[in-house]
Amino acid sequence: MRDVTSLINSSVDLETTLQHLVDAACQHDAWSMAAVMSIDQADGNAVVVTRHDPSQLTKSYRNRWTLATSPSLIALTRNDPVIIRDAQESIEFPGYREEAIQRGYRTVVVLPLGCRDMEDRAMVLSVQSRDVVDLSAADLAFLQTIVHLGAIAVDKAHRLRAEHAAAAQLQNALAAHSSLMHQVLSDGSVASAASMVETFLPNAIVVVDLTANLVVAGRSPKPDLIDTDRWREEMDDCMSRQFLRLARDISDQAGLEMRKLYLNCGGHHLNLPAAVEPLVVDGKTVGALIVFSLDANFGDLDHLLLQSARFALSVQLMRSHLRFQTESQTSSELFMEIVSGNWRNVDDLTARARRLGIDVNATARLVAIGLPETVPEKGKTIPELHRSIMRLAGQLAPQATAAALGEII
Structure with missing residues (x-):
């Protein structure tokens, strides 16, 4: 069991962890083959993610099982192992019977793993033997221990992957902040700074520069109704006054405000949720950053980028204001x-x-x-x-x- 634990815990990525899990299950003399399957309930199938089979009969592999005739769904529903004493004689699971005869395995045990894959699908472990095995309590305990250790290792792999993704996102946010500050300190324009901000944020934006009575529109917040070119044309023609008025009405002490903006653009009456962030220099509002459709997917790093954008644009407007x-x-x-x-x-x-x-x-x-x-x-x-x-x-x-x-x- 110590060797099994070391094998399962030796990997850091999910794919290797699952491969080590099926390899560990087959270190017991009774089990010759094993596989991990993900349960795709929307598609109605159990899909093989990884397997251990020394025979390497790749042409005999069946990688997808219909849930209606698979023991996997039963194991998950009951949260208990499903034991098929002799798959070659079983009439309850005809799909397993056909493959068992083809690949030469007899006893099958399917156990719920108690964890999920990268697509948030539940998983099961299936082990097969070449001979009929009368499963003892110790044999079942061994398999359940492997499943428990595997679930711990899979959760660790998920956490490590999430930590690596968060670290990469943070690094990207810092690089974005550095690039943005370099842009505004190299005497760039408000328009160029706004264009760079929009490449970092997932949402459409509008930047208002009260020092020049200028409104810079990014991409369309409703591309299914109005394309970006039309959105910018409408902004230049008639909507800019509304955004200038909005920026002037913001309190100098206000922070991020959530508002509903009612706009008439290209014959469409738009009701757009937006976050309005004042751009302040020396305690005086000199502009505003409007970010459309802030929703639950707007995470902490997006908020960090938003504050970075607000700071950089404030620096840009401070230069214009002082000039x-x-x-x-x-x-x-x-x-x-x-x-x-x-x-x-x-x-x-x-x-x-x-x-x-x-x-x-x-x-x-x-x-x-x-x-x-x-x-x-x-x-x-x-x-x-x-x-x-x-x-x-x-x-x-x-x-x-x-x-x-x-x-x-």
């Missing part, structure tokens, strides 16, 4: 000085403007924009309007400059 603040502050100071008339040296003023890409000697048109006193949250609206004007100016008139002078742009 905007620096450019805005420098331009605003220059124009404030020009408008106030407090400057003294025109050459110095011209040089400062030139460093900002502004040619003060060129003919220009001055447009002043203000908001009425009735506008709510005026102090918050002016910076957003300023960002929108700068973004549009960069797209339509690169030579234009926008500066905020208090409540006037």
Whole structure:
């Protein structure tokens, strides 16, 4: 029994463990052949997973048994061994009788293993002898001990496989985080960062950048209704305002929020569950990461990747936010000085403007924009309007400059 225990426990993967199990069963003098079968109840068959047969008569092997005529289902249902004293004479299991005559075995014992294979199917151990065996209590105890040791070894193999898979997933998550941080620190764009995030997460995403009034849509959350190209077109045409409003309404102190988003996209009325994660810089919301259809399959490592994505996107938006603040502050100071008339040296003023890409000697048109006193949250609206004007100016008139002078742009 010590040798049997060592043999069964010497493997770490499931396939080798099962092979050692059938080999160990045949170390008893009575048993010449053995096999482990998985019970596929959906298909109605018992399927041979591994076997031990020194004769190597491969053409005689039968690897699938109908459950209706197999003792395997009876062994599992009763959770007790099924003993066929002489399979060549048995009329209860005609399939076994036919193969027993063909392969030359007599006594058969089928025992439930008490564990499952990688497809979550129950398994049984079947042992066969060349001669008719009058099974003693000791013989049955030997087989049941092997089954018990085998179940322990199989459970260990499952745990090791799960641990290896978890370690690999964690390694992938760390590599994803490293790649993402390298992307955002190498002066990448929000769009490129969002595209990389979507390759790591199993769900469709949308990234909102309030520093540029920009909405970046990933793949379609409902590909069976709307393909990705149409989804992005609809986002550019009409849905972006809804996502910008959603990002602005998030509290700066809010964490991950689960919401229902009602969207009209391409003639389809969509009701999409989504997780909304604010992207915060210096205690101020500068964007949002929206992840669609967070469900029970979204595991701990997916949440870790989500937090990594949130952090990386926040860094990307912080760069944009700081760049905007620096450019805005420098331009605003220059124009404030020009408008106030407090400057003294025109050459110095011209040089400062030139460093900002502004040619003060060129003919220009001055447009002043203000908001009425009735506008709510005026102090918050002016910076957003300023960002929108700068973004549009960069797209339509690169030579234009926008500066905020208090409540006037």
